[in-house]
Amino acid sequence: MGTEFKECILAVVTTNRDKVLGSAAPVFFAENDEERERVSLLIGKATKGMVHDLENGCYIIVKH
Amino acid sequence: MDRYADIVISGILAGGIGRILLLRADYRQYPSYPRGYVTHLVLGLIAAALGAIAVPALIEKEYTAVTFLALAAQQFRDIRSLERESLERIDKSELVPRGDCYIEDIAKTFEARNYIAMLTALITSLSTYYFKNAGTGLGFGAATFLIVQYSLRGQLVKDIAEVVKGEISFEGPLMKVDGVVIMNVGNAVAREKYLSRAIAARIIPRDDNARATLGNIGQRLAIQHNAAIQLGIRKDVDEPEFTPVARRNTENGEIVMAIFSVEPDVECLIEAIRRTPVLESSKRKPLDSPAGRKAAD
Structure with missing residues (x-):
């Protein structure tokens, strides 16, 4: 049986570098809102994670 | 043995029919049809047979027969864990899982259904023996089945x-x-x-x-x-x-x-x-x- 991580942040996608200080999860910088939307969707699909909006320019992808 | 034929056959018949009536493949598709059905029908018949044979055994003063009923109870408990295990495995492939509580409930229901079959068979063969009439026995069996079934019906949301x-x-x-x-x-x-x-x-x-x-x-x-x-x-x-x-x-x-x-x-x-x-x-x-x-x- 495999071990699965749950309720953990898989990635951060942001348009505002200042809002993320170091993270265990990879941080992706997006030039604008459209790119952030697209990149987070793609990461979400690849990891089967869910995209959450933190409303400060950052999106996080979380495995539930 | 012939003189007990009525008792045993009426018991098995009532218990078996009871188990068949409890088998329904509705929207849940569980137990699965047709293989899941076979498993439950056979186990239901075994339960009915155990219930039916208990009466002639007691008439013959074979009191050890009671231990067989205990053995049966043990077997049916295994059914519960069997169902639980199989449902837990299936649940991993569901887009929206059932959850452990639902699985536990289904497993419990299947265990209980075997006891219902056994009890129906027992009451049927007992009343067949007492009234010396298989028809009356089946009537009592049907009544037992309906009463148990009615009292076990669950609530809905x-x-x-x-x-x-x-x-x-x-x-x-x-x-x-x-x-x-x-x-x-x-x-x-x-x-x-x-x-x-x-x-x-x-x-x-x-x-x-x-x-x-x-x-x-x-x-x-x-x-x-x-x-x-x-x-x-x-x-x-x-x-x-x-x-x-x-x-x-x-x-x-x-x-x-x-x-x-x-x-x-x-x-x-x-x-x-x-x-x-x-x-x-x-x-x-x-x-x-x-x-x-x-x-x-």
């Missing part, structure tokens, strides 16, 4: 709560149903889909007992699962945002749920929720305790 239509709204990324936050949906396309095509419902508990029961996570998972399989769910494994989630309004114990279903018919959603069984393992009755009663008023 509609017995403990009111289900009404809910309204989906968004506050930024937060999806709400009737003001209760369900989840944070970051993806704008998903938000749009929820607003335009999803449906929602609100479950209003009738009393404190219902409030505690509906608050149970297993009960909520069962409601989600039932709604999803009956209405069909628009979701794939890489779209966790479309998993139906039932959330609780902590102020009043109401449950709200939104679902992105294939059939966006809110009346059907309400009906599916109303007809979800109240799980035996989720049922709580705080009003039966002095403290609970006092706190309620």
